[in-house]
Amino acid sequence: HKRTLLNLSQLATSAEEAAALRYLSSKDGDAIYQTYIVDQRKTIVGLLQDFPSCQKMSLESLFALLPVLPPRYYSVASSPLHQSPSEQETDNTLTIAFSVVDYVTPSLMIAGKEEGKRRVHGVATKYLEAFCASHLAGAPAESFEMTASLPIFPKATADFRLPLDTSVPIILIGPGTGIAPFMGFLADRKGTAGSVDVYFGCRHEDHDWIYADEMKQYQQDGTISKLFTVFSRDNRSLDNKVKYVQDIMRHNEEASQRLRDILLNQKGMVYICGDGTHMGRDVQVAIAEVLGKDLGGAHEGMKAIVEMKASGRFLLDLWG
Numbered sequence: 243h244k245r246t247l248l249n250l251s252q253l254a255t256s257a258e259e260a261a262a263l264r265y266l267s268s269k270d271g272d273a274i275y276q277t278y279i280v281d282q283r284k285t286i287v288g289l290l291q292d293f294p295s296c297q298k299m300s301l302e303s304l305f306a307l308l309p310v311l312p313p314r315y316y317s318v319a320s321s322p323l324h325q326s327p328s329e330q331e332t333d334n335t336l337t338i339a340f341s342v343v344d345y346v347t348p349s350l351m352i353a354g355k356e357e358g359k360r361r362v363h364g365v366a367t368k369y370l371e372a373f374c375a376s377h378l379a380g381a382p383a384e385s386f387e388m389t390a391s392l393p394i395f396p397k398a399t400a401d402f403r404l405p406l407d408t409s410v411p412i413i414l415i416g417p418g419t420g421i422a423p424f425m426g427f428l429a430d431r432k433g434t435a436g437s438v439d440v441y442f443g444c445r446h447e448d449h450d451w452i453y454a455d456e457m458k459q460y461q462q463d464g465t466i467s468k469l470f471t472v473f474s475r476d477n478r479s480l481d482n483k484v485k486y487v488q489d490i491m492r493h494n495e496e497a498s499q500r501l502r503d504i505l506l507n508q509k510g511m512v513y514i515c516g517d518g519t520h521m522g523r524d525v526q527v528a529i530a531e532v533l534g535k536d537l538g539g540a541h542e543g544m545k546a547i548v549e550m551k552a553s554g555r556f557l558l559d560l561w562g
C-alpha cells in the first residue's frame with residue numbers, strides 16, 4: 243500500500259531513500275508504483291532490502307508496518323447430508339479443493355540491469371500444500387497425522403444454494419477448483435428427480451481432474467444427467483475450437499440444446515463457480531449467445547441472463 247511506503251519514508255535515515263519512497267507513494271509515482279511494487283509483488287522484506295536505511299527501525303515500527311493477513315475463503319466440497327462416493331471420507335470430514343498459486347513476476351529493467359522474474363507462491367495455498375505434504379507424497383489418509391492446527395471459521399453463502407425443490411433442473415459450471423462446492427451439491431442431489439448437467443474443465447485429465455472418480459460414479463448412478471468435460475492442455479481432447487467450458491456450450495450441439503431447454507423451457511437454474519477474472523464473464527457471454535439462438539440474438543440472451551439473475555435462477559460464486 244502507498245500508505246506503507248509513506249510511513250517507511252519517515253523511518254529512512256538516508257535522505258535519498260526517503261525521497262524515493264515519498265515519490266513512490268505519491269500520485270506522480272503511480273506508474274513506477276505499479277511496475278515496481280504491484281507487478282513485482284513487493285513485500286516489506288523486499289522493501290527493506292531495497293531501502294536498507296530503513297532497516298534500523300524498532301520492532302514496534304516494523305510490526306506497525308506489517309499488513310494484516312486477511313483470511314482466505316475456500317468452498318466446502320463436501321455435503322453434511324451424504325457421504326461422498328470416495329471411501330476415504332467419513333461423516334465428520336470437511337473437504338476443500340485448492341490450487342497452489344505459483345507464478346513468476348515480470349522482468350524489470352533497473353539501471354540497465356534485469357531484475358524481477360521472482361518466483362512467488364500464494365501465502366495460504368503454499369502453506370496448505372506444506373500442511374498436506376505427507377498426504378501428497380502418497381501416505382494413506384489414516385497415517386495423515388496433524389502436526390499443526392489451522393484456525394478456520396465458517397462463512398455462510400448468501401444465495402449460492404441449491405433450490406429447496408429438488409425437482410428443479412440445475413446446470414453446474416465449475417472449471418478448475420470451481421468444481422469444489424458442486425461436489426457437495428452433487429452429494430445432496432443424489433437420488434433426487436431434477437436433472438443435473440455439469441460442466442468441468444482443467445488442464446490435464448490425468449493430474450488435474452481431482453474428482454474424476456467421484457464424478458464418474460455420479461454419472462453412473464444418474465446423479466449427473468449429463469457431464470461435459472474439456473482438458474485444455476491435453477492434445478488428445480483438443481479439436482482446436484474446444485478448449486474451455488464455454489467452448490463446449492458454443493460448439494457442442496447437445497450442450498447448446500440442453501442449455502436452451504433447461505433454462506428457457508424448464509425454468510432451471512445455473513450456478514457458475516471459480517476464477518472470476520475471465521471464466522465468469524466468458525461463460526456468461528457464451529450462454530447469452532446460446533440462448534440468443536432461440537431469443538433472437540446474443541443481446542436478448544444477455545437480457546434473459548439479467549432477468550434470471552434478478553429472479554435468483556442464475557447464481558455466481560467467482561473469485562480472483
Ligand SMILES: Cc1cc2nc3c(=O)[nH]c(=O)nc-3n(C[C@H](O)[C@H](O)[C@H](O)COP(=O)(O)OP(=O)(O)OC[C@H]3O[C@@H](n4cnc5c(N)ncnc54)[C@H](O)[C@@H]3O)c2cc1C
Pocket residue numbers: 314315316317318338339340341342343344345363364365366367368419420422423559560561562
Ligand atoms: C468465496 C470464495 C471462495 C473461494 N473458493 C476457493 C476454492 O474453493 N479453491 C481455491 O483454490 N480458491 C478459492 N478461493 C480463492 C482463495 O480464497 C485464495 O484467494 C487463493 O487460494 C489464493 O490465496 P493465496 O494466499 O495462496 O494467494 P495470495 O498470496 O493471496 O496471492 C494471490 C494473489 O496473487 C496474484 N496472482 C495469482 N496468480 C498470479 C499470476 N499468475 N500472475 C500475477 N499475479 C498473480 C493475484 O493478485 C492474487 O490475488 C475462493 C475465494 C473466494 C472469495
